[in-house]
Amino acid sequence: MSFPVLQTPEVRVSPNPLAPAWLHEPTDADALDPAVWSATAQRSSDGELVLGGVTVSDLVASYGTPLYVLDEDDARARAVEAVRSFEREAARIGTTATVYYAAKAFLSAEVARWVAEAGMAVDVCTGGEFAVARAAGVDPARMGFHGNNKSLAEIDRTVEAGIGTVVLDNAAEVGRVAAAAERHGRVQRVRLRVNSGVHASTHEYLATAREDQKFGVPLSETADIVDSIRRQPSLEFVGLHSHIGSQIFGSDGFAEAARRLLAVHADLLASGPVPELNLGGGFGIAYTSADDARPLDDLAVALADIVQAECLRLGVDVPLLAVEPGRVIVGPAGTTLYEVGTIKDVSVAIDEGSAVRRYVSVDGGMSDNARTALYAADYSVRIANRTSSAPPALVRVAGKHCESGDLVVLADYLPGDVVPGDLLAVPATGAYCHSLASNYNHVGRPPVVAVRDGRARVIVRGESEADLLARDAGLD
Structure with missing residues (x-):
């Protein structure tokens, strides 16, 4: 079976001093590195991310966010x-x-x-x-x-x-x-x-x-x-x-x-x-x-x-x-989808004065991906619902939980025009993210959906608030 060839993003030295040494600013903040993304990941003609032949907008319309997606x-x-x-x-x-x-x-x-x-x-x-x-x-x-x-x-x-x-x-x-x-x-x-x-x-x-x-x-x-x-x-x-x-x-x-x-x-x-x-x-x-x-x-x-x-x-x-x-086996096959909620620019003092880090908060976090908090694990991120010609901005993707360490992506670049309501995709989340997932802050664990040949199906059901309440014996 042949898969689409993804574009490896060109990079340049980061002008933002808050970026880690290994992270370089891409010339195209929409490009999908084939070494990081699952084999069938590609962008449609209108710039939308497609996984296993299914657009992210269709996936989100059917299953909501956050959402684990496995490329079967x-x-x-x-x-x-x-x-x-x-x-x-x-x-x-x-x-x-x-x-x-x-x-x-x-x-x-x-x-x-x-x-x-x-x-x-x-x-x-x-x-x-x-x-x-x-x-x-x-x-x-x-x-x-x-x-x-x-x-x-x-x-x-x-x-x-x-x-x-x-x-x-x-x-x-x-x-x-x-x-x-x-x-x-x-x-x-x-x-x-x-x-x-x-x-x-x-x-x-x-x-x-x-x-x-x-x-x-x-x-x-x-x-x-x-x-x-x-x-x-x-x-x-x-x-x-x-x-x-x-x-x-x-x-x-x-x-x-x-x-x-x-x-x-x-x-x-x-x-x-x-x-x-x-x-x-x-x-x-x-x-x-x-x-x-x-x-x-x-x-x-x-x-x-x-x-x-x-x-x-x-x-x-x-x-x-x-x-x-x-x-x-399963790590590279996984992608997690989120919706952007709030965006905050934070001025950080450095030796030369100050620099700006943009916090992009999403509707998931350490309850669906604990690895960043546990191991300071690095992840990549891309806007999934569209492409943009806006200059890249250094971002930190944060979760919704009541912890300052509730981070999903420590550092990457997104187009500078990212706004609330955008969909974000974090690749390489097939391993250990669902396995380590929790109900912290009484958040239900997301569903897992397998995609293949243009079709999607739930392989692990998500948890609703009703599921969480049903386990509380004090409400019997």
């Missing part, structure tokens, strides 16, 4: 690409690969079906995620169960259902999973999550292989815990698991993690089989034109080369591989 063709294509890339490169080095979709990025029954049809397995980390994926028809044998504090009920339910693999996060889970497997007459496949000590170049809260954090066990404790797993007749140890972080652009961290893991992997082979190795993932996506995300094909080649070279050096067979690409 984009998400499906990325899932297929991930499976093909890693299976191809695994075959090249003489092994096979299992590619997991991260349910925590975004999960609904429809999306679970999309990724399963593409050949992906599904990684869940709570009983709720497991319930959604299973209700969608995903085979439990094609799921992996993560989590640093799995409840006894969650362990029992997933083991009874035939979960493919349980990733043990600590020594206590060895006995808990073994007891559940014995109770249900199963031999449960398990991996052990280890901390490689590799510090991924990402936000502090997204780096998940540091020694001082809640996930996994130190490499130094691995042998003893694996020995305890192997002594349990109801458990089958299948390999090590590592996850060095999220929103990672390069392969250097994976290379070092693979070296450290494979050294332990080789030692464990002396006392029993270790058929698999899960290298995690967390590959980065472009949220702004300054982000340089690597294609999945390139990452698959790099990881396969790393594993092959290290296994050759250690003199061990290449294990079966598992990877977890993360947000790269």
Whole structure:
């Protein structure tokens, strides 16, 4: 399937000293950078944003704002690409690969079906995620169960259902999973999550292989815990698991993690089989034109080369591989639509005098996108209902919540004639925005709409004030 070619915006050095160093003023504040926007995003002949063949005005007329929009063709294509890339490169080095979709990025029954049809397995980390994926028809044998504090009920339910693999996060889970497997007459496949000590170049809260954090066990404790797993007749140890972080652009961290893991992997082979190795993932996506995300094909080649070279050096067979690409599947497919409510120019004192920052407030905010407040995450923004020849103005897109940190876009340029009633579109919001959404200030979570071939359909219903009131037991 062919998609429209988007125009990459030309840039020039920003005349506004409040702009971050990476952000340059575009010569065209309406242009859509194809690295940031979903594959079918384009502007119509009259300048309106079109997603999946549906105009934003039609979407807003039907579903209101804020609105999450998922480009179905984009998400499906990325899932297929991930499976093909890693299976191809695994075959090249003489092994096979299992590619997991991260349910925590975004999960609904429809999306679970999309990724399963593409050949992906599904990684869940709570009983709720497991319930959604299973209700969608995903085979439990094609799921992996993560989590640093799995409840006894969650362990029992997933083991009874035939979960493919349980990733043990600590020594206590060895006995808990073994007891559940014995109770249900199963031999449960398990991996052990280890901390490689590799510090991924990402936000502090997204780096998940540091020694001082809640996930996994130190490499130094691995042998003893694996020995305890192997002594349990109801458990089958299948390999090590590592996850060095999220929103990672390069392969250097994976290379070092693979070296450290494979050294332990080789030692464990002396006392029993270790058929698999899960290298995690967390590959980065472009949220702004300054982000340089690597294609999945390139990452698959790099990881396969790393594993092959290290296994050759250690003199061990290449294990079966598992990877977890993360947000790269669904993140770029998502766009959030908002309506502008108020506009305020703020004079900010700087060394040379003062500069103006324009606050553009919208009808959503941290309740539908918490990432900006949590991680100071950068996003892009464009006027969606029209184009404009007005000179660009530096803006900060703010939400409607009673928090000064309620920001959606920290810095970008919009045409200087943005006015109340304009529609704004924020791309690359398919991952973690709906998943982290809340009812802060008693705001209902927006619906999620999938667009494809000129049609739109709701895949997750939004919440009304009546829905919120119905949960308040004091009103019974």
